[in-house]
Amino acid sequence: MADTEFSLRVFDCLSQTAAELQQQVSLSNGTSAAVWQRQETDLTHYQRPGHHTLSCYLAGGQGIRRLFKQRSQSGGGPGRICLMPSEADSQWEVSGDIQFMHLYFSDAQLRALAERIHDKDMRHLSLQDLTFFEDRWLNQLCQQVLLPLNWRDSADQLALSSASDMLLVHLLKHYCDHTGKALSLPASKGGLAPYTQRLMLDYIEHHLDQPLTLAQLASQAQLSEYHFARMFKASFGQPPHQYVTERRLQRASELLRHSQLSLAEIALRCGFSSQSHFNQRFKVFYQVTPAAFRKSH
Numbered sequence: 001m002a003d004t005e006f007s008l009r010v011f012d013c014l015s016q017t018a019a020e021l022q023q024q025v026s027l028s029n030g031t032s033a034a035v036w037q038r039q040e041t042d043l044t045h046y047q048r049p050g051h052h053t054l055s056c057y058l059a060g061g062q063g064i065r066r067l068f069k070q071r072s073q074s075g076g077g078p079g080r081i082c083l084m085p086s087e088a089d090s091q092w093e094v095s096g097d098i099q100f101m102h103l104y105f106s107d108a109q110l111r112a113l114a115e116r117i118h119d120k121d122m123r124h125l126s127l128q129d130l131t132f133f134e135d136r137w138l139n140q141l142c143q144q145v146l147l148p149l150n151w152r153d154s155a156d157q158l159a160l161s162s163a164s165d166m167l168l169v170h171l172l173k174h175y176c177d178h179t180g181k182a183l184s185l186p187a188s189k190g191g192l193a194p195y196t197q198r199l200m201l202d203y204i205e206h207h208l209d210q211p212l213t214l215a216q217l218a219s220q221a222q223l224s225e226y227h228f229a230r231m232f233k234a235s236f237g238q239p240p241h242q243y244v245t246e247r248r249l250q251r252a253s254e255l256l257r258h259s260q261l262s263l264a265e266i267a268l269r270c271g272f273s274s275q276s277h278f279n280q281r282f283k284v285f286y287q288v289t290p291a292a293f294r295k296s297h
Contacts, residue, residue, distance in 0.1 A: 008032060008104050009049035010084070017042055022099075025151040028213040029225070031164045032104045033146065037097075043067075044092045046084060052110065052127055054103040054167070055082040056142040063096030066131050075132035079139045083130040083175060090129075101142050103167065110176070113168055114183070116224035125183075128175045135174075141167055154211035155248060155272045155281070159241035161214045165225050191235030196221050200232070208248050209269050214240060249285045252278065256294040263290050 014036060015021070024034040035058070046053075061076035072093070084090055086107050107127075114122040145163045149156040172183055192200065203220050204212070217240055218228035232240050248270040255266045267278035282290045 007050060009051065010046050010053045010102065011104060013044065013046060013049075017044060023151050025160065027161045027164055028157065029161045029165060029215055030105065030109045031161075031168070033151070033160075033164070034102045034104075035099070035147070036102065037099045038094055039097050041095045044094060046088075046090050046092075048087050048089060049084070050086050051104055051106050052086050053082075053084040054105075054138075054171070055084065056101045056103075056139060057081075058099040058101060058143065058147070060096060060098040061100065063094075064098060065093045065095075067091040067093055073131055077132075079134065079136075079143075080132045081130070081135050081138050082132060083128060083171075085127045085129050088129045101146070103142075103164065105164075105168065110168060110172070113165070113226070114172055114176070114178070117169070117172070117226045118183075122178060124178055126177050127171065128177070130175065137170060138167065141170075150274075150277050153273045153277045155245070155270075155277065158212045158214060158217075158244055162229065162239060162241045165214055165229070169226060190231065192221060192231045197235050204244055204247060208244070208251055208271050210271060212244055212271075245281070246285070248272070249282055252282060252290065253286065253293065256290055257297045266290070 011024075011032070011034060018038070018040040020037040022035040022037055024032070026032045057076055057078055057080045059078055061078065061080065062074075064074070064076040066073045066082075076098070107125075110127065111122045111125050114125055141163060146160065149159055149163075151160065176183055191197070200217065200221060203217070214225045214229060217232075218225045221228050221231075223231065229240060232243075236243055238246075252266050252270045255261055255269065259266075261269070263278070264275045267273075267275045270278065272278035272281070279290055282288075282293070286293055288296070
C-alpha cells in the first residue's frame with residue numbers, strides 16, 4: 001500500500017504482529033482495504049494513527065477485548081463493527097481466532113466528501129469512537145458486496161470504489177458530527193439531463209476495456225460522486241458499477257458470437273484483467289461459460 005497518500009499506521013502495526021494479511025487493495029478514491037487473520041494471543045496498541053479505521057469482524061473475535069484505563073470492553077464476534085478515529089488511542093487484547101476487514105481512510109477524505117455533498121465548509125467534522133457495535137447495513141456491505149469482488153481485477157475497481165463511497169456516506173450520515181450536531185444528507189433531485197445521459201453512455205462504451213472509477217465518471221458529468229451515483233440510478237434504473245459490468249458482459253457475448261478472438265483477448269477487450277475472472281462473471285450473468293456460449297451460438 002505504498003501508493004496511499006497517508007501513512008497507514010494501523011496497517012503497519014498489524015504487519016509487525018503475527019497477523020496474516022489475506023488480501024489488500026488501494027482504491028482510486030484514496031481509501032484502502034485489507035482482510036486480516038489472527039490466531040495469536042497478543043496486545044496491540046494503536047496510538048493516534050492519523051487516519052480513520054473501520055473494522056468489520058468476519059469470523060471469530062469473541063475473545064478480543066478493548067482495554068481502557070480502568071475497565072475493559074468485550075463483545076466482539078462476527079458482524080460486529082469498530083470505528084477508530086484518527087486521533088484516538090486504542091489498546092486491544094487479542095485472544096483466539098479472528099478474521100476481520102479493515103477500511104482505512106483519512107480525515108481529509110471524509111471532510112472532502114462531506115463538503116462535496118453539502119457544498120460548505122466541514123472542517124469541524126468528527127467521527128465517533130465506537131467499539132463492538134452492530135450495524136446490519138455496514139456488515140452486509142462488507143461481507144456481501146466488498147468481499148466477493150475480485151480486488152485484483154480492473155473490472156471490479158468501479159464496484160469497489162462505489163461500495164467504499166457508499167460506506168463513507170453511511171458513516172457521515174450515522175456516525176459523524178459537525179459542530180456537535182448530527183449530519184443530514186441532502187436528497188438528489190431527478191436524474192441526469194438528456195445530454196449528460198448520452199455523454200455518459202457514449203463515454204462508457206468507448207472505455208469498457210479500461211478500468212473505470214466512480215470519480216472518473218462523475219467528473220465527466222461535472223458532479224460529485226455522491227450526486228452522480230444517485231442521479232445515474234434515477235436515469236437508468238441501476239447504479240453505475242452494475243450498468244458498466246452488464247455492458248462489459250454484453251459486449252463479450254457479442255464478440256463470442258461474431259469474432260474468432262480468443263477468450264483471453266475478449267476478456268481484455270471487455271475490461272477484465274484475467275480470463276478466470278471473466279469466466280466467473282460471465283457464467284453468473286448468462287448461466288453458462290463463455291466457451292459453451294460460443295459453441296451454442
